[in-house]
Amino acid sequence: MATALLTHADCLTHVTPDGHPERVARLEHVLHALEPLDLHRVTAPLCEDADILLAHPQSYLDRLEEALPHKSFHQIDGDTWMSPGSLNAARRCVGGAIRAVDMVLDGEVGNAFCATRPPGHHAETSTAMGFCLFGTAAIAAKHALERHGLSRVAVVDFDVHHGNGTQDLLWDEKRALVITSQQMPLWPGTGAPSEKGAYDNVLNLPLPPESTGADMRLVYETRVFPRLRDFRPELIIVSAGFDAHQDDPLAMLNWSTDDFRWLAQNLCAVAAELCEGRLVSTLEGGYDLQALADASKAHVEELRKASQ
Template sequence: MTTALITHADCLNHVTPDGHPERVARLEHVLHALEGLALKRVTAPMAAEDDILRIHPASYLADLRNAVPQDGRVQLDADTYMSPGSLDAAFRAAGAVVRAVDMVLSGEMQNAFAAVRPPGHHAETDTAMGFCLFGNAALAAKHALDHHGLARVAVVDFDVHHGNGTQDLLWDEPRALFISSQQMPLWPGSGRPEEDGAHGQILNLPLPPGSGGVQMKAAYVDQAFPRLRAFKPELIIISAGFDAHQDDPLAELAWSTEDFRWLSRELCSLAQELCGGRIVSTLEGGYDLNALAASAKAHAEELIEAGT
């Protein structure tokens, strides 16, 4: 087995209000869909505080610790909540991506999928938002750059919502290429093409509501893949959100499960071409449970196939 599945039961203890789209059942459905696949199952460690401080200030971490309720839930913004188990879940999610980077860069695994929650790509430097507490994909990039000494890392985010947090956290990082496709207009409202980073190292690919796989494939083939080839990353990190699916209730793109499979396969092929197949993927959005499970399974199957 050359693909790791990294997760932890603590991620099921982040409990949101009844009816909230980012709910425990999301991860349960993903893990059920991945049963029986040829994955090396790895228990996610707790991230060290120093890991979190690579991307977030100590004051932000202190604020989150102070916000953890003894029971019930607290609301951090319009749609982001914490329950008694939320902070541990977030530390496990961050620990999962750190462990994934370590396993892939050591050669222990060809690639890895962190099936975790809460998701991460909306968490900005000192702001929790959009269901997210820690910037998991940005942390994976910074860990690869600063701890492992890589010179170039790429983050590709295909969640239907723009990864504003990852963009914020990597805005000034010339060693990280950030590519994000997203529906526009749509919350959080960022992700315009002119948002290109302090060093021109950010590529945003807005897609119109109602568009599907044809438009997505054109954007990636014409823009994203050439930028990846030009950048020559030593590791590709994927923010794997599956809410661009045509069945998802929170957005209006019309991708199919096979579109996610195609994109996953193409990114694996590029990784083989550019960086020895090294990929770390982390779960982001996806709110129709059946579509999420099917798409995550297709994504994992392509990671497995690429690693054989």
């Protein structure tokens, strides 16, 4: 079977001020790196309001639509900006992830990667933050649960910053297991092991600054993969942030591109063992352009191998 790549040019129209780390060039570099790969390329559709409302209230969506600028920028907080194309870009992120879930669960492809932006895993129920507007991974999980009738969906987030939004959106969802590894201390300051979800459905695995890929591998082998096997998800959704790379300017973890390759290979192996390989991955962070491109390519190459 194939690996689907879902993206859209609208994701290049979310523009941030000069010098902002979450910039258009991020996606351009990822797409250039993936261009040689044999992938099933799919246009990410615009999501419907009903898709966003799986996780966010109407009042939140209304506020974002009212805040959308007709020109220039609107600053939501110290880190998060909107430009005229931002909501369409974010809707492509959600629409792409939902389409990817549909394709994987319907057996059209073996797995999928959504090369879209802005990222989503910091968007809380009614708060845009950390470059994020909509909780893409959480919405995809809700879609799988509510519309496909799945009983168990796991979200694995290896972005260097804690996925506080995904945790918030799925905190009370006993059918979802949220596993996150993140540098601590680091913004946003959440992600302590004591944060376990309403149904013991959240597993936070903080990693200290300057820890290495070997440290990460040990944590995933001893904590993440066993917890996934205990939960036995019917689908795994990956929040694929590549900012734990040793070259990334926004954090202090020392993972290599080979570490990201190892992680993708093993997540795919666990998916093959537990849920017929059904895995959907969506791009989150990563702010050194070359490191982001290299790690994204390694990640998708492993997805492609697993789907063959």
